[in-house]
Amino acid sequence: MTARALEWVDGRLRVLDQSRxxxxxxxxxxxxxxxxxxxxxxxxxxxxxxxxxxxxxxIALGASGIRADGEDEFLARLGExxxxxxxxxxxxxxxxxxxxxMSTAARGEGIxxxxxxxIDEALRIHDEEMAATGQLSELGSELVxxxxxxxxxxxxxxxxxxGYGTALGVIIAAGNRGKRxxxxxxxxxxxxxxxxxxxxxxxxxxxxxxxxxxxxxxxxMQQGKVNxxxxxxxxxxxxxxxxxxxxxxxxxxxxxxxxxxxxxAAPTSTIxxxxxxxxxxxxxxxxxxxxxxxRGIPIAPQGITAANPAFDVTPHRYVGAIITEKGIxxxxxxxxxxxxxxxxx
Amino acid sequence: MTARALEWVDGRLRVLDQSRxxxxxxxxxxxxxxxxxxxxxxxxxxxxxxxxxxxxxxIALGASGIRADGEDEFLARLGExxxxxxxxxxxxxxxxxxxxxMSTAARGEGIxxxxxxxIDEALRIHDEEMAATGQLSELGSELVxxxxxxxxxxxxxxxxxxGYGTALGVIIAAGNRGKRxxxxxxxxxxxxxxxxxxxxxxxxxxxxxxxxxxxxxxxxMQQGKVNxxxxxxxxxxxxxxxxxxxxxxxxxxxxxxxxxxxxxAAPTSTIxxxxxxxxxxxxxxxxxxxxxxxRGIPIAPQGITAANPAFDVTPHRYVGAIITEKGIxxxxxxxxxxxxxxxxx
Numbered sequence: 001m002t003a004r005a006l007e008w009v010d011g012r013l014r015v016l017d018q019s020r021x022x023x024x025x026x027x028x029x030x031x032x033x034x035x036x037x038x039x040x041x042x043x044x045x046x047x048x049x050x051x052x053x054x055x056x057x058x059i060a061l062g063a064s065g066i067r068a069d070g071e072d073e074f075l076a077r078l079g080e081x082x083x084x085x086x087x088x089x090x091x092x093x094x095x096x097x098x099x100x101x102m103s104t105a106a107r108g109e110g111i112x113x114x115x116x117x118x119i120d121e122a123l124r125i126h127d128e129e130m131a132a133t134g135q136l137s138e139l140g141s142e143l144v145x146x147x148x149x150x151x152x153x154x155x156x157x158x159x160x161x162x163g164y165g166t167a168l169g170v171i172i173a174a175g176n177r178g179k180r181x182x183x184x185x186x187x188x189x190x191x192x193x194x195x196x197x198x199x200x201x202x203x204x205x206x207x208x209x210x211x212x213x214x215x216x217x218x219x220x221m222q223q224g225k226v227n228x229x230x231x232x233x234x235x236x237x238x239x240x241x242x243x244x245x246x247x248x249x250x251x252x253x254x255x256x257x258x259x260x261x262x263x264x265a266a267p268t269s270t271i272x273x274x275x276x277x278x279x280x281x282x283x284x285x286x287x288x289x290x291x292x293x294x295r296g297i298p299i300a301p302q303g304i305t306a307a308n309p310a311f312d313v314t315p316h317r318y319v320g321a322i323i324t325e326k327g328i329x330x331x332x333x334x335x336x337x338x339x340x341x342x343x344x345x
Numbered sequence: 346m347t348a349r350a351l352e353w354v355d356g357r358l359r360v361l362d363q364s365r366x367x368x369x370x371x372x373x374x375x376x377x378x379x380x381x382x383x384x385x386x387x388x389x390x391x392x393x394x395x396x397x398x399x400x401x402x403x404i405a406l407g408a409s410g411i412r413a414d415g416e417d418e419f420l421a422r423l424g425e426x427x428x429x430x431x432x433x434x435x436x437x438x439x440x441x442x443x444x445x446x447m448s449t450a451a452r453g454e455g456i457x458x459x460x461x462x463x464i465d466e467a468l469r470i471h472d473e474e475m476a477a478t479g480q481l482s483e484l485g486s487e488l489v490x491x492x493x494x495x496x497x498x499x500x501x502x503x504x505x506x507x508g509y510g511t512a513l514g515v516i517i518a519a520g521n522r523g524k525r526x527x528x529x530x531x532x533x534x535x536x537x538x539x540x541x542x543x544x545x546x547x548x549x550x551x552x553x554x555x556x557x558x559x560x561x562x563x564x565x566m567q568q569g570k571v572n573x574x575x576x577x578x579x580x581x582x583x584x585x586x587x588x589x590x591x592x593x594x595x596x597x598x599x600x601x602x603x604x605x606x607x608x609x610a611a612p613t614s615t616i617x618x619x620x621x622x623x624x625x626x627x628x629x630x631x632x633x634x635x636x637x638x639x640r641g642i643p644i645a646p647q648g649i650t651a652a653n654p655a656f657d658v659t660p661h662r663y664v665g666a667i668i669t670e671k672g673i674x675x676x677x678x679x680x681x682x683x684x685x686x687x688x689x690x
Contacts (some may be wrong), residue, residue: 022646184652187636187644189534189558195637195645203646211636211651213534214560215592219657222594247560249567250599257598291532291556292540294639299532300540301367301548306556307529312564 022200033062047160052094056122093235132267132325137169140323144174148227154245155197156232166265233266240316240333241278252318271341278313367545378407392505397439401467438580477612477670482514485668489519493572499590500542501577511610535635578611585661585678586623597663616686623658
């Protein structure tokens with residue numbers, strides 16, 4: 001892996017500040033859960049799986065910091081910690097799955113034992129995401145042909161997952177199997193995760209990458225230069241509709257129009273069976289400043305109105321396959337996703 | 346009009362430097378044709394109709410500056426001037442149309458008379474573009490319903506045309522007729538003509554405008570927020586295929602997918618009947634630095650490869666209508682475009 005997005009070191013959470021990459025490699029050593037909340041809100045840690053892992057560690061940190069008279073007070077204050085994470089970002093379901101799991105894990109004989117159980121559960125969640133992204137990367141690499149040009153959007157690499165990556169994991173695994181793979185990476189405005197993070201990760205992996213603006217993807221598909229599109233996901237509804245970084249829907253439509261396979265790579269922790277379809281997925285609206293400026297430099301006239309939806313929803317009819325650690329799922333997604341992510345029978 | 350892109354003042358060409366808008370309003374006073382070539386190459390003047398007008402003035406300037414022994418030497422050196430413009434930018438056909446017209450206009454009794462004839466022809470080309478964009482704006486405004494949200498890409502306003510604008514001309518004319526119109530403006534990476542120029546022009550016209558990244562257009566169409574898309578053009582082939590700023594093809598596909606009408610507004614000077622279809626239109630590849638940086642600030646890791654096609658081609662099957670000063674043209678485009686732009690019968 002190029003760099004560790006998250007690491008649990010001596011009872012603290014070490015976060016690689018992704019907002020400053022690729023220029024500065026700054027690690028934040030966080031021991032206060034409120035700083036973890038802030039790191040998520042400010043997208044210093046981002047990517048649905050990584051957000052889920054960070055929230056788990058953050059809740060463990062919050063629990064360790066509670067000084068309470070008795071278990072009832074402890075659990076009440078633990079609830080407040082969890083609530084702070086629940087309102088940090090709305091779209092990635094991995095966050096809410098982590099909160100649920102940490103909530104369930106808050107058991108033990110006395111406060112110290114609960115605190116220890118929460119750290120264990122956070123470590124387990126991280127381990128599971130590592131394993132899941134490794135496994136789905138291997139499985140998905142079958143879909144990438146030798147000599148392929150793969151188009152990807154945003155960043156779904158090791159940084160985004162605190163593991164091996166999803167979309168980039170698949171691409172890297174294909175490369176490791178000896179396939180010649182090149183990548184067309186969209187810059188991904190407004191926050192440029194493609195230009196800053198995907199380009200950087202692939203550069204370090206030695207995989208040839210060409211950076212394009214988001215507006216160029218259609219042109220290259222139309223020219224027959226793209227063999228497949230692979231993206232990550234922030235939440236997948238029970239019917240296979242996929243919320244992912246703004247611009248993903250556009251790529252899916254363009255892929256469909258040009259006969260290019262469109263794949264989504266995500267661990268099953270990204271699947272939300274409680275939501276029937278994508279129109280029920282909450283879409284985060286972020287600050288207009290991210291659109292009217294780039295790296296702090298204004299790019300538009302003063303006083304201009306801007307919109308900034310951070311995600312969009314791709315209806316499942318555009319999705320050729322969903323690559324998970326439990327297998328590659330195709331239509332009918334309702335059945336495949338339930339089998340992969342539902343409760344054990 | 347918000348600001349004059351080009352003006353012929355006392356035998357010199359005054360160019361509003363669009364690369365510095367909206368922050369600085371800098372006028373370049375050009376008397377050497379090579380500076381006009383440079384202003385076109387560096388996109389200080391841009392937009393197909395404005396490039397055509399600038400080239401005409403530039404050729405007139407070049408002709409005025411020639412000191413020659415006799416008409417033969419004069420015409421040989423005038424040919425070199427024209428060649429410098431012909432290689433400045435490849436895609437906008439208005440440039441080549443201006444060169445052709447100036448070439449034909451280079452007639453007269455002696456050098457001084459030819460020089461005068463070339464200035465007259467440049468002024469005439471400018472006048473005609475003013476009239477054409479005014480007329481097509483009025484005609485096109487019929488297509489914009491009261492209360493519409495119009496999505497546009499890049500900048501096809503007064504600045505781009507040295508006239509009333511094409512896509513923005515239509516929108517402004519609809520507003521002047523009392524229709525309530527709002528605009529969703531894509532920022533248009535890499536050079537941000539939407540964020541810098543369209544947002545600025547509409548702000549000054551008092552037309553409500555919301556800035557979005559290029560990647561958001563699909564999402565807003567999917568949400569049913571867009572009533573029509575109107576863009577300009579850099580070259581229209583005989584069959585109605587349209588070359589325009591990179592990203593236009595993507596918007597056309599998205600519009601088609603979502604049942605949103607997609608219109609192209611352009612004077613007939615943008616129609617190239619000599620080219621049968623869009624795949625023969627030369628697409629300019631500009632410097633990768635425009636993609637790897639924004640306003641001089643790097644946005645990607647050092648040493649990264651980037652592609653930078655400046656235009657794409659939208660096949661005519663996605664185009665709902667082409668709005669010209671001679672009328673609104675629909676399928677079959679071959680007939681309508683020939684009638685509008687062909688030689689007088």
